[in-house]
Amino acid sequence: MLKKNLNMHIQRKHTDHSKDITMQSHLSSVCIDRSNGVSAVQRSGHGFSVPVHVQKKTLGKHHQVRCELQECWQYQQLAYRSGNTFSLCKHLCSLDYCCDTVFEELLDSSVLDEMIKLKFFGEAKKAVCLKRQKVAQTVHVPFSVFVALGDSQKQITLSVHEPMIHHFSRLGRVMVTYNSTARTWHCPCAKPRMSCPHRNIAKWHLFQTNKELFASEKPSEATDSSVPQLLEDLTCAPKFDLHRTVRYIYSKKKIPSTPSKEVAKPKSSHVFPSSLFPVESSCMVYDGNKALEAPVLTTRNSKIATMTGVINAVSIYTRRCPGCHMIYRYQEWSDGLHNFNDYVLLSLELCLYLRHSLQSHISISRAIDTLESLREVKYPNRDTVLHAYCHFEALTDIDYTYSCVNCGYHPPVVIMDLHKKGVFSMAVSDLKEPPSEFKGEVNIEEFWQSVDLEMIARGFVSSRTKNPFVMEPSYEKWAPWIGKNTRIGNTVLNTEYEKVA
Structure with a gap:
């Protein structure tokens, strides 16, 4: 923490008194659904935070006064049990000074057709968006509403209708945010970089109202060619022949079932190169073995996870065939490395360690937790490591041999067992x-x-x-x-x- 921020931190986090909600000091709010009394309120009074939904409906037979935040809901229940039925959280109290109302943007279905042509998403996701819109119209609630609270210019927030009540949508709505600087989406119903109906609806909304956000950004010659696009995870199809590249790696880059001890032996960090290039110099698919183009930098921020720690700032390069546009990347197990996605690489020793861990009924995440605690180094995300290990096993040329000492290769009954650390449950x-x-x-x-x-x-x-x-x-x-x-x-x-x- 910077020294100049210490006093403000103590005042915000370590003081016992809290300011009363007054006309001069209250949280900004805006009404989203006037008929049901649903509004959006700032979560806190400083900086940017995702707004929260609150409901204050005091007309009609059924009154609803509640905040969607778990801590506020628990506070209100405690106050009710103590006999203080009029105790409200700061978000609900701020509604006394709410005088603004935002209205629903009527989204046009023809915009979805244009987005499909531009490969934002497919027909299945379009159908889900239209179905969600019809449900919102049936129950007479706003479908998608733009929420502008606070002074942040880079955070775009939209309130999207959710027909089912979940822990992330206690009032039947979710807040979807887009960071225009980091070019990332966030929705409380899904993990980062995972698609969901609410994000697709928000993209539909922004594409109709502010299409300039979706303009592609061309990196200059002086910048890294791995500069991300304006919106991550919008392109459904890669910019190369994925089928051909995957099948080439599957057929030509097989890893032996038992790599030599020389390749899999422990290595220090300085042994691994800081820049990795594909070994191919000519196309292996195109007729005439056409020479490949010059190497192109994919990223300078790759990580190599090893048994002794994590090596950062590794540069990865790819090469392309000018004839068939086949992409070649670094995938050489003989160097003691396994390339998963150009951003995360595993040492062959670590891959074998994870294999033996599974065979000893130790999950991948626990094995990485053990290394992280031992080496005091932050390893890549556990899901990423799991996918990288599965990638390694898919490329391993395992010799599946079975022979019974009594029956040979053909026993009358074959009993197949499962490994509890490597299966999934499904209804x-x-x-x-x-x-x-x-x-x-x-x-x-x-x-x-x-x-x-x-x-x-x-x-x-x-x-x-x-x-x-x-x-x-x-x-x-x-x-x-x-x-x-x-x-x-x-x-x-x-x-x-x-x-x-």
């Missing part, structure tokens, strides 16, 4: 019944290859919704794994759907 009701012509026959090689391709493609896309290789769980496309020597052919039976009846 049976979420699975659709297979078509009537489905006889339970599934091609095991095609299915498990598609699973590998999905994992590898995660290193090129920002979210699962943009992954063209995604395999959704279904009875007719899901196959158990049985080794090549144990089964007769590539066709196996999946009869799990028969257990439902």
